Amino acid sequence: MLDRNVYRVDLREFAFLLWEQFKVDERLLNNEFYADYTRETIEGFLFHARDFAYQHLGTCYQSADRDGCQLGEDGQVSLPSAFETAWDEFRAADWCRLGAPAEYDGMGAPYVVSQMVNEILMGANPAFMIYSGFCNPALYLIDKFGSDELKDNYCQKLASAEWSACLCMTEAEAGSDVGALRTKAIKQDNGSYRIEGEKIFISAGMHDLADNIAYIVLARPEGAPSGTAGLSCFVVPRFRLNEKGEPAESNGVHCVRLEEKMGLHGCATAHLEFGLQEPCYGYLLGDRENIGLFQLLNMMNLARIATGIYALGMASSAYLNAAEYASGRVQGADFRQAFNPRAAKVPIIQHVDVKRMLLEMKSKVEGCRALIVKLSFHQSMAMNIEFENAHDKDKKAPWREEHFKHQGIVNLLTPIVKAYTSDQAWRIAELAMQVYGGHGYIADHPLEQYARDIKILSIWEGTNFMQSADLMRDKLAMGRDSKLLKLFHNEVSAFLDEHRGNNVLHSELLTLERAVGTLVEAHALMGQWVKERKLEMIFGVSTRFLEMMAEVTISWLLLDGALIAQSAITASDVNDDEKAFYEGRILSAQFYIHNILPNVFSKYEIIKREDVSALESNSDTFMTRSQQYA
Template sequence: MINRNVFKVDVRDTQFLLWEQFKVQDTLLRHEFFQQFTREDIDGLLEHAKSFSTQYLGTSYQQGDRQGCILNKDGTVKLPEAFVETWNEFKDAGWNPLGSPLEYGGLGAPYVVGQAVNEILMGANPSFMIYSGFCNPALYLIDKYGSDELKETYCSKLANAEYSACLCMTESEAGSDIGRLRTKAIKQDDGRYRIQGEKIFISSGMHDLTSNIVYIVLARVEGAPAGTSGLSCFIVPRKNNDGSDNGVRCLRLEEKMGLHGCATAHLQFGEEIECYGQLLGSRENIGLYQLMSMMNLARIATGVYALGMASSAYLNAAEYATSRLQGTDIRQSFNAKAPRVPIINHIDVRRMLLEMKSKVEGCRALIIKLSYHHSMASTLEADNADCKDKNAEWRQYHYEHSGMVNLLTPIVKAYTSDQAWRVAELAIQVYGGHGYISDHPVEQYARDIKVLSIWEGTNFVQSADLVRDKLAMGRDSKLLKLYSKHINEFVSQQKDKEYLQTELQSLINAHSVLCEVHELFGLWIKQQKMEMIFGVSTRFLHMMAQVTLSWLLLESAYIAHENLQNKELSEEMKEFYHAKITSASYFIKNHLAEIYSIAEIIKSEDNSALIASEKTFLPEELLA
């Protein structure tokens, strides 16, 4: 097939968020750590990422899907033909070191800048970007917990994509229930551990793009307790330092619905040749705790992948709608001579485009907000790395930022991936029959997006994490108080303005309903109805996401309204700001309004799922 770029991105919206809404130039970029990054530099990075994606990543997106990956008889994997050349260009362009620490040869860019760039790169060709996707999370994991030997061996090579990395947790009998995993680690006299077992669904698990692959393996040391408390984390290279084989084999590649260019591998450790790994840190049985920071970064990255693809699907659909002639203007329905019009003239197509636009812009604002707080928290930690006695002001300021990161991470992962699937579905609908065929990219976006609601902990797992660990199961929650404080401060700043008051009142009311439902969860705990909470936790996460997106979109709209008072604005900028107001108004009136019905469903305490049995779903002859 002809290699063509199908990727589209709205860099202007990202710039609006960075410079006008979150004003990183007045906070992050004033810090001594980031003085080398100016607004002009970052704008240049975004434009460079856009042009790189157009020239290299986007052109191999559909080709990678068509060709897929092939497992050779010798256990090596053949990737789509364009990926090798693209990898060399990717390395030469220096994208991987962008967010890596300076001490390992990275550029040390603020996290929020890295995620803004990643949306472009990951959205342009997610299958390809997965091969480098775990480099930085693995680097930070090793830097945080690893010995000096591990840091010296791996960190610089991961920073510069000389090595790649992947996370190896899932087993055939241990998916979300990782306490059941059976991979063994047997301690040796020299301090290493012999690794034996198999892992499945390992993204980018076998390839030759890099000279080595660093496997982050969760395993159980012989004699360790059962369950998650007996798991340890090991650094297992594909090849030893001398280049010899370390006994990692690819048994098969999964045939998947999407992401065909990514080699999703079933790996075997230590069967034909003994395989050795090094314990991460100095203690066994704390592997899951160690991996949480890496998993949270991966969950945020999942949201970024989803956003990048959803944005491109929306922009492709919007472009198609301006050129596809179909039907006549509804007001000319009875005029046999009426000219055909582009489908964007049809009100239902505009409705679909507005849903896509508002959700994409809302999720982008959500991810930039989380990334901004992550950057601020990391900067504060680096400022006080050597100070053991941190004062109360520092602790409060750090909590303001780290707390929002913890709270928003499951929402970013779950809501963004769910809505990306919805956006891709709507994009197909806008295309009509043409959207269902592979000549156009939107059917591939749908297939590639779907796994993101399953990756890195299913979206139910995210909702359970939100209500249980972040919001204290409806009891007194510091994070909910922090969240409410931020919303109330925003409302206070806008309440005396004459415009957008209907939308502001809707946000106030919706936030109140969200807090009422949270209080209901606390009542259920007292009534020993805990299982009811997990029956509706996914709905609650969506409620909280809708409130959050409404808040952020409305904040964008207020900024846009104020900027429109500038009479020297170009017509292009006027259109941009008017569109920001339209996005906020549409989302609040059409999607924030949904939370009232969701709240009523939750309050009804429907127990259908609790009383249902296997016989509810299957006839007798199909029951095992």
């Protein structure tokens, strides 16, 4: 039973976002860089990804969880039995090459397309996909900052997933406090650095799927300042390279422990030692020390977006599994026949509370997907503009304003994608289990595993509180004048102005308009707190503000989709299946705006109260115990 495919995906939803809502063919594919990418080729990739997920990844999702990973006495890590074959098939299908740049033998697909493909593959088997997950981010990092030698040695290998990569930041005493890192880098006469230290919680940190692993290690060179200002970034291979650039002898990287985790059992989460048993050498990224965090910023943002995509892929499959189960699970009579002993039993999908739960899941899945596609679309546009104008150093060139608009939306939405999607994926998995009832809690069905696998995503790549702090501090200027908030507000306002005369969704448009105004008012209130020197209060409510902004953004995107669906329904050539799809889009928007968006108003009421109970609490509040009752 464990070798059956449990993954589900609906590609009609993908097509709607690509061609009807974001009009990628008109707005993106007309660029000369994408001459090889048409609607037909992109849909071909999506169908191929679905088939690959159904045949090769979804079939070992549950069995890999049961097999787990083991660390042998010799330090070797064994992975779930199905992963070796799946890796060979993954590489042969060139999935890693899809998003890699052409100069490294990649396919150079638009970012928005590669991320849609990633949702399918990551949702089908997240533990497996982690082993290749850092290949492209590491490639882009090395390509941007690395020497020609590093590029020649690593980039093409990463593009093809012949080698893999992983990020090594966390240490036992330095989790969120990155400035406390102790791993040392000692410069050698030949320009390399001897690396000494330990890293924990390293996802896919040790395995033999790839011929080599490129560890991206954050360390402190000898003599560097304390704190984050003294950190540098190094490329550390698992195996040293010979004169031909091929893996040769061990480079002193050893796995000393695998973590026992709540979920993602198929991913080897490793405690690694660098240079503590034998010498380990790394290579500085760039031509100067002490800029490691700056260099890693782009890679970390890509990883945060990927975290949201992992969450969406699993949450979407959990929802579709629940809908499928509810359609076939017969239990109870229709509530209108509750007192009729002869009433026929009906599938639970006809019960109003089950429909309520399914609509919440559906609206959140569709909303988070639209959110991620919007970010990915703007990232694609920003990358195109950068590439087209790579040689223009004029800081006042007209193209820079257009680039700012696209990159600004990406920067603004990244913490929201990471935090809100991972939080809601957990909620969606819990609701899907509830639809199944007792069957959702047992291991025969995938729901309990989705819940276990999803939970880490609110912690990965910076906890969700850190995302809200980043949103307020670095994106929204702590409530003061924010160019990014103006950019966002102008976009939503233009949308509302365009559709102000709509009669069918009039009340939803009005609710969104009120919610946007409330969001702006809450932001201004925090700016007032800054003037009153109440800075600490902002971080007491920053998580709520991020949720408010997510709910406004998703309502906007769902309503945009509903208006498109409304127009499509009026077309004379819409068949019954298409009509049902479009009607479902409208119901998703209405449900979300009527049931989720009002949270914006209640959260603002909480924020306005300026509650200081959390600020006034201390360790005694939580840890004091009477000797009599301790």
